[in-house]
Amino acid sequence: MEMSELTALLTREGLTLLDELGPVTSAAEVARAVSRLRAAGHSPDLVSAVVGQARLRVKAQPKFGEFAERMLFTRAGLEQATRLPIATLHAVRLRQAGITAVADLGCGIGGDSLAFAGAGIRVDAVDADEVTAAIAAYNLSVFGDEARVRQAFAEEALPDDPAVAVWLDPARRTAGHSETRRVAASDYSPSLDWAFDVAASRPTGIKLGPGLDRDLIPADVEAQWVSDAGSVVELVLWSGALSREGVRRAALVVRDGEVHELTAPADADDVEVRELGAFVHEPDGAVIRARLIGEAARMLDAGMLDPQIAYLTGDAALTSPFVQSFRVREVLSAHPKAINQALRANDIGRLEIKKRGMDIDPASFRRKLTLKGSQATTLILTRTPSGRVAILADRV
CATH class of the missing domain: 3.40.50.150 (Vaccinia Virus protein VP39)
Structure with a gap:
């Protein structure tokens, strides 16, 4: 927004026009609003400011909720x-x-x-x-x-x-x-x-x-x-x-x-690697960034699935707000053929794909899978000390 646009907006006419315009949710609505306001005789600066703010207010709702309806923004701000x-x-x-x-x-x-x-x-x-x-x-x-x-x-x-x-x-x-x-x-x-x-x-x-x-x-x-x-x-x-x-x-x-x-008081000490257990836990990103994975693991009586990958595993039926937990259903080869066989056998038609430690694009990998069943589950693609695995698991 340029100062000329803001000056035009911060008038009774400009703010009233903004409130009357309401939400602008798409590029097509932007074009229609600009055409309508220009046809009504409003200046280019005012139209640009009003339509731009209406669009930004929609985009601001996830951050500011209902307060966005009475705020002004720049895109960068x-x-x-x-x-x-x-x-x-x-x-x-x-x-x-x-x-x-x-x-x-x-x-x-x-x-x-x-x-x-x-x-x-x-x-x-x-x-x-x-x-x-x-x-x-x-x-x-x-x-x-x-x-x-x-x-x-x-x-x-x-x-x-x-x-x-x-x-x-x-x-x-x-x-x-x-x-x-x-x-x-x-x-x-x-x-x-x-x-x-x-x-x-x-x-x-x-x-x-x-x-x-x-x-x-x-x-x-x-x-x-x-x-x-x-x-x-x-x-x-x-x-x-x-x-x-x-x-x-x-x-x-x-x-x-x-x-x-x-x-x-400091970065947490890591926990030992252990074999895949009955549960897999994915630490929250904030826990990973803070290097408090060890603290989360000790709360869950869990160990690392791999020393270089932020997945935890254990047999205790525990979870916490600091992780997403999954109950292991089946462990497979990370090859699409083996996974497809398991998907058919388990009637899986909806699949959440998570991956760490493997150079795989989940969207591309999904296209290799046949999803025709009525059930849903999670597929975790990861690396362990014994090799690459695919884990079918259910959210806890």
Whole structure:
């Protein structure tokens, strides 16, 4: 979005037109809406802004739910924005640590600031981009003076009071409001070195991509990987009063509206490899990223299926929120012919395919299988110390 479009949108006419337009869910609907609004005599800037926002509001619903209907976005800002339920967990941590004021340096469209302000924390939100800062100001306007937004660089906006917490979400994509690409950690803005210096002197949360090179993580912060509905969505580094004593590794798992967490003072020791048992457990991605597989395994009385692959196995009829568990039905050769024979014998017509440690494209492999039955199961393609196997299993 260009400033001319935003200026046209932030008028009574523009906002009314946006509300009247309603959801725009497809490219075809975009084309029809543009034609209709232009025919009605609206300016090109206003039409572009209104239709673009209507489309972004639809795309924002998985992150912001019903709140998306009253928010404004840029495409790039929405991509990097924190999902509102996760932002709420960030706000809860700040409140539990006794934080009453936070500087959100690199606030984007204001996703985390919304949660902070909603939790009663005074917010000073800053973004270097003029358009993005203006959109954040609109999104946070309901909180009045308790959520101030301004355009500035993070490095220029560090609060003088060291008791004020800092939230940092460094830009991890090239500049722009629409088509952007990811950049290397060395090109984050503000830089990681600057962010880590801030974290060393005051309570700080730094939101980063979950794939950050672990060698870059300072030794004196708490590293928390977060997954939501099975997808690892972020890594947050917590320092000062926002970090927990004795915790340096954490896996926070949000699933079906419930929150579960596995913590440890360091990377967990691995467990021994054992023969395939009655159950296979797939650790959540946050557990894998946090290197807490050993902790999850000990909870389940399980061992590694292979020393290099994140599958656990055991005979105990146990599961936990930190894994997906499967009861082994049959172990087969990983050859399509053998698998097809088992599928026919078990009347399998619906198949979930999971794989680790094997150079196989599940979509291509599926085309080699005959699925005509009435039953459903899971096919796990993996490697063990004794070779490649295909495991038919049922979710627990």
